[in-house]
Amino acid sequence: MSRLPLEGIVVIDFATLLAAPVAATFLGDFGAFVIKVERPEVGDPTRGLPFVQDGRHFGWLNEGRNKKAVTLNLKTPEGVKLAHRLAEKADVVLLNLRPGKAEALGIGPEDLHRTNPNLIISQVSAYGQTGPYRKKGGFDRNTSAFAGMTYVSGYPDQPPVRSGYAMVDYMTAYLNAFGIMMALYNRAVNHSGGEVIDVTLAEAAFRSSESALMDYSLTGTVRERTGNRNLGVVPADNFPTKDGKILVINAGTDPLFQKLVKVMNKPELLQDPLYSTKFARIQNQEKLYQIVGEWVMGFTAAEGLQLLDDGEVPADLVRNIAELANDPHMLEREAVLSFEDPEKGKVLIPGIFPKLAKAPGRVEFLGARLGEHNREIYGDFLGLSPEEINRLESENVI
Numbered sequence: 001m002s003r004l005p006l007e008g009i010v011v012i013d014f015a016t017l018l019a020a021p022v023a024a025t026f027l028g029d030f031g032a033f034v035i036k037v038e039r040p041e042v043g044d045p046t047r048g049l050p051f052v053q054d055g056r057h058f059g060w061l062n063e064g065r066n067k068k069a070v071t072l073n074l075k076t077p078e079g080v081k082l083a084h085r086l087a088e089k090a091d092v093v094l095l096n097l098r099p100g101k102a103e104a105l106g107i108g109p110e111d112l113h114r115t116n117p118n119l120i121i122s123q124v125s126a127y128g129q130t131g132p133y134r135k136k137g138g139f140d141r142n143t144s145a146f147a148g149m150t151y152v153s154g155y156p157d158q159p160p161v162r163s164g165y166a167m168v169d170y171m172t173a174y175l176n177a178f179g180i181m182m183a184l185y186n187r188a189v190n191h192s193g194g195e196v197i198d199v200t201l202a203e204a205a206f207r208s209s210e211s212a213l214m215d216y217s218l219t220g221t222v223r224e225r226t227g228n229r230n231l232g233v234v235p236a237d238n239f240p241t242k243d244g245k246i247l248v249i250n251a252g253t254d255p256l257f258q259k260l261v262k263v264m265n266k267p268e269l270l271q272d273p274l275y276s277t278k279f280a281r282i283q284n285q286e287k288l289y290q291i292v293g294e295w296v297m298g299f300t301a302a303e304g305l306q307l308l309d310d311g312e313v314p315a316d317l318v319r320n321i322a323e324l325a326n327d328p329h330m331l332e333r334e335a336v337l338s339f340e341d342p343e344k345g346k347v348l349i350p351g352i353f354p355k356l357a358k359a360p361g362r363v364e365f366l367g368a369r370l371g372e373h374n375r376e377i378y379g380d381f382l383g384l385s386p387e388e389i390n391r392l393e394s395e396n397v398i
Contacts, residue, residue, distance in 0.1 A: 004031025005359050012037060012086050015096035016044050018166055019201060020124035021063055022173035024094050028066035029352045029361040035377055036067040040396055043370040055370045062349050064367025071371040071398050078397045080106045084115045085382050092180055096124040099134045109196045120183040122176055122197040129198045140166040147205035155227040172204040234285045239293050245301035246318040254278060256313060263311035264295050341366050374398055
């Protein structure tokens with residue numbers, strides 16, 4: 001395999017749950033040397049301790065992949081000194097403590113930059129390092145609600161709902177990885193030195209709000225819940241099929257509607273003034289949805305999808321994780337990867353994204369046991385003797 005793009009980049013992941021550590025996972029997938037620092041005996045919450053005896057719960061297997069796992073007690077003076085020794089040899093440090101907490105421990109940006117002026121420091125928090133809400137804690141659920149994402153999710157006659165996955169955490173992780181890569185580029189090309197990145201869950205969610213803010217600022221309109229429909233894109237909805245599955249169709253442009261009409265064998269719709277223009281379809285969408293829905297109900301999900309695919313109409317089925325695990329497209333593209341873990345056996349994991357043709361990344365190992373790499377990192381990487389490591393363990397520093 002060719003050299004991976006981030007080989008030689010050293011990342012220290014001090015963070016937990018979930019946005020910051022996932023950003024480190026993305027970097028590790030493409031060759032960064034990632035050291036995961038955890039509290040002794042406690043570890044990252046995704047490990048499942050103490051309920052999962054080996055501390056390798058499902059979530060940890062994936063988001064701890066490619067990370068060297070060490071333990072470190074940052075509430076001890078020696079633990080803080082070791083954190084600085086790690087930072088001294090690092091390119092990137094990830095933190096997700098509430099504002100002020102890292103500084104109180106002695107590992108805030110100013111502290112770490114005194115040790116390593118060229119360090120890229122990413123601080124992930126719910127609401128940011130500044131502002132009236134900076135000291136508030138928060139998770140995916142809270143910040144999704146704050147940022148307006150929850151408000152627009154669901155049906156208009158029902159209370160709002162959160163996403164079924166931790167979408168905001170992963171959106172923040174993508175944004176965080178992007179920020180880190182920009183800072184690394186700026187340091188390498190423009191000789192900018194170290195950087196401090198302030199990335200928040202709330203802002204990652206808010207940035208996905210499309211034109212809602214502009215709509216409000218210019219017209220006073222507040223985006224509301226519309227269920228599975230976008231009121232300005234018609235027809236586009238989820239339709240039940242004859243065999244009880246759900247077929248998703250999006251034919252909201254004139255060319256796509258023409259293709260849908262052809263697949264449905266209903267050319268008269270194009271001549272009907274109720275549906276002949278995009279504006280007319282928006283105005284008369286309830287009638288149109290009834291027509292499309294009745295047509296879909298005449299087929300099984302597989303039959304309907306095949307017709308729409310053949311007719312080049314964007315469509316797919318609502319799929320669950322079991323269907324995706326065995327989907328031929330996901331398997332061929334290695335979006336679903338089969339990994340043989342020495343303890344867990346065969347494990348299916350999400351693949352490496354995005355796909356780089358020359359340097360596609362790799363998964364070397366899944367989430368390690370708590371402290372599994374203490375001797376490798378503190379010994380080989382930092383140069384501590386076996387006797388020093390034994391003493392640090394006995395004194396609960398590591």
